[in-house]
Amino acid sequence: MKTTTLIAAIAACLALPALAQSQLTVVNFGGANGAAQKKAYFEPFEKAAGAKVVAVEYNGEQAKIKAMVETKKVTWDVVEVESPDVNRGCDEALFERLDWSKLGPKADFLKAAVHECGVGTFVWSTVLAFDADKLKTAPTNWADFWDVKKYPGKRGMRKGARYNLEFALMADGVKTADVYKVLATKDGAERAFKKLTALKSNIQWWEAGAQPPQFLVAGDVVMSTAYNGRIDAAQREGKNLQIAWAGGIYDLDYWVIPKGSPNKDLAMKYIAMASTPEAQSEYAKLISYGPTNVKALPKLDAKVLGQLPTSPANSKDALQFNIKFWADQGEALEKRFASWATQ
Amino acid sequence: MSVAAAGSPELLRTLARVQARRRLVALALTLPLLLFLLATFLVPIGALLVRAVENPEVVTALPRSTALLADWDRKSEPPAAAFAALATDLGKLDRSADAGALARRLNSEVPGARSLVMGTYRATQDELRADQLKPEQVREQMLALDERWAELKYWRAIAKNASRWTPDYLLTAVDLRRNVDGEIEKVSPDLAVFTGILLRTFNISAVVTLTCLLLGYPLAYWLSTLPARKANVLMILVLVPFWTSILVRVAAWIVLLQREGLVNKALLALNVVDAPLTLLFNRTGVIISMTHILLPFMILPLYSVMKSVPPTYLRAAVSLGSAPLAAFFRVYVPQTWPGIGAGTLLVFILSIGYYVTPALLGGASDQMISYYIAQYINVDVNWGMACALGAVLLAATLVLYSVYRRVVKAELSLG
Numbered sequence: 054m055k056t057t058t059l060i061a062a063i064a065a066c067l068a069l070p071a072l073a074q075s076q077l078t079v080v081n082f083g084g085a086n087g088a089a090q091k092k093a094y095f096e097p098f099e100k101a102a103g104a105k106v107v108a109v110e111y112n113g114e115q116a117k118i119k120a121m122v123e124t125k126k127v128t129w130d131v132v133e134v135e136s137p138d139v140n141r142g143c144d145e146a147l148f149e150r151l152d153w154s155k156l157g158p159k160a161d162f163l164k165a166a167v168h169e170c171g172v173g174t175f176v177w178s179t180v181l182a183f184d185a186d187k188l189k190t191a192p193t194n195w196a197d198f199w200d201v202k203k204y205p206g207k208r209g210m211r212k213g214a215r216y217n218l219e220f221a222l223m224a225d226g227v228k229t230a231d232v233y234k235v236l237a238t239k240d241g242a243e244r245a246f247k248k249l250t251a252l253k254s255n256i257q258w259w260e261a262g263a264q265p266p267q268f269l270v271a272g273d274v275v276m277s278t279a280y281n282g283r284i285d286a287a288q289r290e291g292k293n294l295q296i297a298w299a300g301g302i303y304d305l306d307y308w309v310i311p312k313g314s315p316n317k318d319l320a321m322k323y324i325a326m327a328s329t330p331e332a333q334s335e336y337a338k339l340i341s342y343g344p345t346n347v348k349a350l351p352k353l354d355a356k357v358l359g360q361l362p363t364s365p366a367n368s369k370d371a372l373q374f375n376i377k378f379w380a381d382q383g384e385a386l387e388k389r390f391a392s393w394a395t396q
Numbered sequence: 397m398s399v400a401a402a403g404s405p406e407l408l409r410t411l412a413r414v415q416a417r418r419r420l421v422a423l424a425l426t427l428p429l430l431l432f433l434l435a436t437f438l439v440p441i442g443a444l445l446v447r448a449v450e451n452p453e454v455v456t457a458l459p460r461s462t463a464l465l466a467d468w469d470r471k472s473e474p475p476a477a478a479f480a481a482l483a484t485d486l487g488k489l490d491r492s493a494d495a496g497a498l499a500r501r502l503n504s505e506v507p508g509a510r511s512l513v514m515g516t517y518r519a520t521q522d523e524l525r526a527d528q529l530k531p532e533q534v535r536e537q538m539l540a541l542d543e544r545w546a547e548l549k550y551w552r553a554i555a556k557n558a559s560r561w562t563p564d565y566l567l568t569a570v571d572l573r574r575n576v577d578g579e580i581e582k583v584s585p586d587l588a589v590f591t592g593i594l595l596r597t598f599n600i601s602a603v604v605t606l607t608c609l610l611l612g613y614p615l616a617y618w619l620s621t622l623p624a625r626k627a628n629v630l631m632i633l634v635l636v637p638f639w640t641s642i643l644v645r646v647a648a649w650i651v652l653l654q655r656e657g658l659v660n661k662a663l664l665a666l667n668v669v670d671a672p673l674t675l676l677f678n679r680t681g682v683i684i685s686m687t688h689i690l691l692p693f694m695i696l697p698l699y700s701v702m703k704s705v706p707p708t709y710l711r712a713a714v715s716l717g718s719a720p721l722a723a724f725f726r727v728y729v730p731q732t733w734p735g736i737g738a739g740t741l742l743v744f745i746l747s748i749g750y751y752v753t754p755a756l757l758g759g760a761s762d763q764m765i766s767y768y769i770a771q772y773i774n775v776d777v778n779w780g781m782a783c784a785l786g787a788v789l790l791a792a793t794l795v796l797y798s799v800y801r802r803v804v805k806a807e808l809s810l811g
Contacts, residue, residue, distance in 0.1 A: 056656075104436075112774075113774070113775075114773075115774060115775075115777050116773045116774045116777060116779075119777060123575070141496070141500070141777070143496075144492065144495065144496035144499060144500075144510075144514055145491050145494060145496030145497060145500065145777075146491060146492045146493035147493075162787055170506050212759075212760045212763075213760075230434040256675050256759075256760075257759070258677055258758075258759045258760045259677075260755050260756055261756075271654050272655055272656060273654060273655045273676075340420055370669055377511055380503075380510050380511065381503060381507055381508045381509075381510050382507045382508070383505065383776070384504055384507065384776045384778065385507040386507075386585060387771070387775075387776070388589055389586060389587060390760075391589045391593065391760075391763075391768065392585075392587060392588060392589035392592070394590045394759075394760035394761045394763075395588075395589065395593070395761055
């Protein structure tokens, strides 16, 4: 009996390296999104591929990936990154170039989801959110957000220039389609900062995506910019938070493989599986982020669709985040924002 | 072995040998620590300082162009040969990582250069073959590809970075820049940001240090007068929050200070205020929470110094006719100077590096310099700029420490 236990233990030890080889480290932003990915992607993939998925949370720090790639000690196999980072990382050769023939027909995906270094995994949106229990008339657009006479009280906004400058221009009457054209000019940037100044004393700044729903529920702010998935999560907890979709800025998150990942093949298999219509529709049911595989849409019912940033009603007056503009102007505008905040 | 006579050369030699062996043993014992310090402290700081002035991206990627642009007057359009050299350089970059690094470097100098450089790089890998064309043709093709190549600012940025070393990051960190002629000048007010942030960092740290001192001094004094058993119990109350994670304490402050939080509810119930105070996401919240987190660092050195001050001096002063308060300030407080010095220095230096607390509890105008260092490292991936800000912070800290030594005329003592 004892010897058999011993043999079993030794066998288990010998088997460990073999197990370790079929392990995949997937890095995401955690939270409700991480939980949805675990259910829709990780668990089915573990069953199908017989590999173990190790989930790691991060906060979008590209410095970690850069350090790993530069020191050639890559321990992350698949990473969820935001759109500006997929471009920059691809330019600086931090990510593997993907073989799209292994991922499915490009035509099945949204145009923005197809990238030489990444696969768009979901569409999310930064929107105007409010607590419907506390406001008599619902705000409908950014002009209402700026109207402190009609809606007295504080507004939550993300600390930083990104999104806020676009919202400011829309509030100032710039048409959604023209926002980046105007913002690219010197006068346009001036105009956006001037509009932000008008609201400055009424802004309560947030840092993390979890904060806006808290602010709204606590009554600290009457309206806030927020990530639509976070508002959806609060609704599922029974809070009456609502979204005004007009003028929301939508963007994609991508799967990438850091350059030199030892499990590249398995990582490709994972991305392919997580990009199927079946997996993506499961994911969208768990959190209201839109699928990038258009074939996932028919698998969703009207109720789920109504909450997604990609549904026709919600995306009617939405603005697509302009990666190229922010890749070029981001550093300068963020610096200017820091200076503006001090004044 | 014979016993050597006292003072004989043989004895001296033996003594010297023994001494040398002892020194060697002592050195061997401290060697691990020295190596540890070297590896974890001096080398990283050295690397940080080097990164703050290192500028390899442009020279590595564009050797021909930078050499050719050295003679350019920077005021007229660059010669067609410069266009050809640039296209040749970009065409010969095998690793796209170098092109990406070049684009990032130039973009931090001239916003927009990233897309310009990457677009042209892709073209040179494809249809734009500089070696098969005349310089004039290359120029035409590049301008057709992207008309921004007619703008001088991009060419100036390339010419300016022709050296492997640059003062630009450090200059930017103190709101200065080099103009076209290479003279140092102030940046325009809407881009001047870091001196303000540095001053804000010192300002917040000074306020936190002062509040810690005002709160910590009486408490430490009270603790030092209590019997050991009671003092130990109370000391645990000081230390328990000290052992709690900073994030947990920050979250606790959010619960306490929010609009509908305990503090506001209590103030409203007591009719102290009519409307809830805004205690969070502004300077007040940052200072309250940082004071709470750093208070033990003030109390511990104060307490250890106060424990060693004999209470008899104070009694002697009073019995000789001094008023109690005057005796306290003129007799007792001067004896605790070392504790005050150590406590304030410790709290101040810890607080200038604060990041998480202001990020979570402060507004956009309450962020300290570490926030921007983190932004440059993680978001902009501009490590040169991050290192330059780090170097400025290090320099400012060293200056303050030397001022402290001048004033206190003593090494840092922890009691």
